Structures are given as structure tokens and as C-alpha cells.
Amino acid sequence: MTRSGFGARASGAGLRLVEGSQRPLQIALLENRGLLLRFLAARGVPDPEDVYQELWARLVNDHSISHDPLSYVMKSAHNLVIDRIRSSRQRLLREKAFHELSDVTDGLAGEASRSDRILIARQEVERARSAISELGERNSKIFYRFRVDGLSRPEIAREFAISVSAVEKHLSRAYRRLTELADAPDVSSPERGSVIMAAKTEQ
Amino acid sequence: MKRTDHDRRAEAIAWMIRLREGVGPETEEFVSWLEESAGNRTAFDQLAWADADAFGALEDQRSVPPAREFVTMPATRSRWWLGPAVGAAIAAAFSAVLLFPRGAAPQLISTGPGEQRTIALADGSRIELNGDTRLLVGNRQSRDVSLQSGQAYFAVVHDPTRPFRVRVGKATIEDVGTAFAITRDANRLEVSVEEGRVEFQSGPNSVTLGAGEAINSSATGMRATKIDRSDVAGWRKGIFSYSGRPIGEVVEDVERARGYRLDVDSQAKSRPFSGTIVLPQDPTAAVRKLGLLLGLDVIQRGERWQLRSKTSVAK
Numbered sequence: 001m002t003r004s005g006f007g008a009r010a011s012g013a014g015l016r017l018v019e020g021s022q023r024p025l026q027i028a029l030l031e032n033r034g035l036l037l038r039f040l041a042a043r044g045v046p047d048p049e050d051v052y053q054e055l056w057a058r059l060v061n062d063h064s065i066s067h068d069p070l071s072y073v074m075k076s077a078h079n080l081v082i083d084r085i086r087s088s089r090q091r092l093l094r095e096k097a098f099h100e101l102s103d104v105t106d107g108l109a110g111e112a113s114r115s116d117r118i119l120i121a122r123q124e125v126e127r128a129r130s131a132i133s134e135l136g137e138r139n140s141k142i143f144y145r146f147r148v149d150g151l152s153r154p155e156i157a158r159e160f161a162i163s164v165s166a167v168e169k170h171l172s173r174a175y176r177r178l179t180e181l182a183d184a185p186d187v188s189s190p191e192r193g194s195v196i197m198a199a200k201t202e203q
Numbered sequence: 204m205k206r207t208d209h210d211r212r213a214e215a216i217a218w219m220i221r222l223r224e225g226v227g228p229e230t231e232e233f234v235s236w237l238e239e240s241a242g243n244r245t246a247f248d249q250l251a252w253a254d255a256d257a258f259g260a261l262e263d264q265r266s267v268p269p270a271r272e273f274v275t276m277p278a279t280r281s282r283w284w285l286g287p288a289v290g291a292a293i294a295a296a297f298s299a300v301l302l303f304p305r306g307a308a309p310q311l312i313s314t315g316p317g318e319q320r321t322i323a324l325a326d327g328s329r330i331e332l333n334g335d336t337r338l339l340v341g342n343r344q345s346r347d348v349s350l351q352s353g354q355a356y357f358a359v360v361h362d363p364t365r366p367f368r369v370r371v372g373k374a375t376i377e378d379v380g381t382a383f384a385i386t387r388d389a390n391r392l393e394v395s396v397e398e399g400r401v402e403f404q405s406g407p408n409s410v411t412l413g414a415g416e417a418i419n420s421s422a423t424g425m426r427a428t429k430i431d432r433s434d435v436a437g438w439r440k441g442i443f444s445y446s447g448r449p450i451g452e453v454v455e456d457v458e459r460a461r462g463y464r465l466d467v468d469s470q471a472k473s474r475p476f477s478g479t480i481v482l483p484q485d486p487t488a489a490v491r492k493l494g495l496l497l498g499l500d501v502i503q504r505g506e507r508w509q510l511r512s513k514t515s516v517a518k
Contacts, residue, residue: 039233039234042238042244043244043247043251058498058513070227070228070230071225072225074226074230074233081251082252082255124259125256125259125260126260128253128256129260132257132260143257144261147254147258148258148261150223152224152225171216171220172213172216172217175220176212176216178254178257179212179216179250181253
């Protein structure tokens with residue numbers, strides 16, 4: 001009796017093992033293939049098919065149970081896009097240096113050096129940190145519960161004894177504050193953008 | 204009426220909240236919103252990065268990194284002076300400068316996992332040892348050392364009459380005025396050059412490496428690669444940078460530099476990893492971040508951490 005021979009499905013509070021069936025995550029991936037490809041394309045990945053394959057590879061061994069497999073798949077797809085752009089930022093510069101030797105000066109001249117980019121990444125986190133602390137303790141706690149602990153708006157509302165719309169206001173405020181930082185001229189958004197377009201798949 | 208950036212931003216935030224909570228049946232609507240205009244896509248992309256950075260910031264907030272300690276150690280004291288009871292966490296934050304004794308007999312200098320040490324030689328050259336490293340040095344005047352195992356960074360003052368030599372097993376690495384790093388463990392020998400030139404000799408083979416070049420010698424053969432110079436001995440700065448290296452190697456490097464005890468499942472070990480990892484000082488935060496970046500689940504078992512292939516992808 002191997003694990004892979006079973007699909008796990010949540011039903012109510014209990015867990016049901018469905019023998020021989022595909023897992024719900026796989027079903028969600030298959031049924032929403034077109035939609036996922038559209039999402040990946042809209043997020044700016046140049047190779048949605050490849051990213052879809054990677055998403056499949058990640059989720060095929062995922063035994064977690066979700067009442068809402070599509071939501072789970074979408075979250076995973078979103079995270080995957082972020083991860084890929086992050087790592088391709090580094091890889092791309094290397095590939096340029098390796099394979100387009102004639103273009104090395106052109107390709108790298110405009111780019112910050114690696115340590116500069118690491119510094120930029122740190123600065124971004126640092127800015128985010130100060131932006132969050134400016135929100136005040138209560139608001140940043142609410143944001144923490146949402147973003148790190150993954151609580152839903154109603155759950156947070158109960159915990160802080162406030163209305164769901166008040167939770168929404170806190171979350172919007174936090175996100176608005178964070179994106180205002182992204183408008184600052186020295187943040188590397190344009191670099192990110194250009195790498196999205198040029199990102200390649202690593203098989 | 205034309206929609207303003209402000210509206211778009213508010214919509215992007217609403218979608219981000221729904222995405223994190225579970226966008227489920229609204230996925231179609233969400234994707235259509237993204238497809239509707241470049242302005243929407245840009246607003247969401249900016250927010251996505253803000254959201255990712257926020258996660259990093261909130262995670263780091265959990266722990267305040269301990270101050271780095273610099274200690275000058277008397278030469279007569281060995282690392283055992285630390286005593287076995289000193290935990291890995293303290294060792295991780297510990298960095299010592301070793302003043303080498305004048306005219307002493309050949310000596311084995313070793314560091315425990317997570318312990319880093321700097322050796323100052325009489326000619327102004329400097330050797331920095333990463334954790335879990337063994338280096339044999341003649342004496343303080345010597346320019347002939349032997350790296351038994353581990354990772355070391357050499358900043359060498361060039362002397363044409365007395366070349367600086369590092370022996371690593373059967374190979375000899377000779378400097379031509381330079382800064383370079385060597386990694387030696389059971390499976391690999393790696394030399395990477397930050398500045399100047401290095402002569403690498405193994406048996407009948409000899410290669411000259413320039414700045415920004417590295418050589419990787421393993422059971423499968425020798426391979427020369429171009430590297431980013433600022434990647435050389437990244438462990439000195441707490442930076443781990445890789446291009447298509449197996450996860451097992453990444454984890455080994457982190458264990459060495461930080462003294463954590465990490466177990467990776469064999470399936471994940473061989474998977475390639477590309478990217479740069481900057482770890483916070485706090486062990487729990489660092490291992491969590493490592494797991495996150497390698498796409499592995501982290502389970503703490505007493506003093507050990509298990510890194511397992513993900514059973515869950517969503518954050």
C-alpha cells in the first residue's frame with residue numbers, strides 16, 4: 001500500500017482516502033490548465049507551459065489536503081512565479097556572462113554588481129520592516145497574522161474583536177504603505193520587470 | 204471615467220488579499236482582471252513584490268540577531284578551550300583572530316562547525332577558516348600550508364622569491380599574488396579566485412586560474428567555470444551563492460559555516476539549486492529561511508533539523 005496509490009480528500013472534518021483516484025490538487029491542475037496558463041502569462045513569465053510543468057512537479061508529491069484545491073494551486077503558482085523571478089535574476093546575469101561573451105559589457109554594464117543587488121534585496125526588506133513598524137503595533141500584528149500565520153479575515157476579526165471590514169482596512173493600509181515604498185525611485189522594480197521578460201526555464 | 208492608479212492599486216490589494224486567503228471560484232475573474240490592462244498587471248506585480256518583501260521583514264522581526272563577537276585568542280589555547288558544552292548557537296556567532304606563535308612547530312589548526320577563525324601570517328598574508336575546517340601550517344613565517352578539509356580563504360601578499368603554496372591532497376595550489384578560496388571535502392575540491400592569479404596543479408595537469416575563475420575537481424573530472432568574484436568565499440559574509448549545485452552541497456556549506464545539524468532527505472539532496480542565500484544570525488530563523496528558499500519543509504527535532512521535500516507549497 002503505497003502513498004502514491006491513494007488520493008486524499010477532505011470531507012467535512014474527516015479525512016477520506018480515495019483509492020486509485022488522482023489527488024484533488026492534480027485534478028485542479030488538470031481542470032484549470034488553461035486558466036493557470038493565462039495567469040502565468042499575465043504575471044509576465046515568458047514560458048507559461050514550462051512553469052506549469054514545474055508547478056505540476058511541485059504539487060504532484062504534495063500530500064497536503066485542501067478543501068479548496070484551486071485556491072491552493074493558485075497560491076502555489078503565485079509563489080512559484082516570485083521564486084522563479086528571484087532566482088532567474090541571478091542566473092540570467094551569469095548566463096549572459098557565459099554564453100554571450102561578446103555582449104558581456106553591454107549586458108552587465110547597466111546592472112548593479114551582485115553584492116549591490118544583495119544589498120538592494122536587503123534594503124527592500126529593511127524598508128518593508130520600517131514601513132510595517134510605522135503602521136503601529138496593532139496594525140502590524142494584524143498584518144503579521146494575515147501574511148505570516150495565514151489567518152483569514154474572519155479569523156483575525158474574531159481574534160482582535162473587530163469587524164471583518166476593519167480587518168480589511170488594516171490590511172489595505174499595510175499593503176498601501178508597502179507599495180508606496182515601491183514607488184520610491186531607488187527600488188529595483190524596473191530590474192525585476194526586465195528580468196521577467198528575459199527569464200528562461202531551467203529544466 | 205478613466206481609472207486612476209489609485210483605483211488599480213486598491214483593486215490589486217483586494218485581489219492579493221483574496222489570493223492569500225483562497226481565490227478559489229473567483230480565479231477566472233482575477234485572471235481576467237490581470238489580462239484587462241497593463242496597468243492592472245503592473246499594479247499587481249508591484250504589490251506582489253511588496254508582499255514578498257513584507258514576508259521577509261515580518262519573518263526577520265521574530266528574532267534580533269546577536270552581536271558578532273571578535274576575540275583575540277592567545278596562541279597556546281586550542282579551540283577546546285571553548286569546551287564541549289558551548290552550544291552551536293554560540294559557535295555560530297563566534298569569530299576569532301588567531302595570532303600564530305613565532306617559531307612554533309607545525310600545527311594543526313581546526314575549527315568546529317560554525318566557528319570561523321582568521322590567521323595572520325608574519326608577511327601580512329591572512330587566512331580565514333570557515334567552520335569544520337582543518338589546516339596544517341608550518342609556523343608563522345611559513346608560506347606552505349596544507350588544507351586537510353573544509354573551506355579557507357587566502358589573502359596572500361605576493362613574494363616572487365617565496366611563493367605561497369597550499370597543498371590539498373595530491374594537488375598543489377600556488378599563488379601568483381592574490382586572494383582565493385579553497386573548498387575541500389570528501390566529494391570535491393574547489394578553487395575560486397577573487398583577485399590575481401592562481402596556479403592549480405594536480406598530477407600532470409596544470410591550470411592557471413585568473414580572477415573570476417574557478418575550478419571544480421570531483422570524481423567525475425575537472426571543470427573550469429566563470430564565477431562572480433564577489434561570490435568567492437561568500438561564507439565570510441554569510442552569503443551562500445550557487446548556480447545549479449546540488450542541494451546536498453548547499454546544506455553542507457550551511458552546516459559548516461553555522462554549525463547547525465541538518466538532515467536532508469536523499470531525494471532532495473541531488474536536486475539542483477541556483478540562487479543566493481543570505482541567512483539571518485538566529486539559528487531558527489536561518490534554518491526556516493533556508494528551508495523556504497530550497498523549497499523544503501523544516502522540522503526541528505531537538506538539536507537537529509530535518510529538511511524534507513515539501514508536503515506543502517503554499518506559504
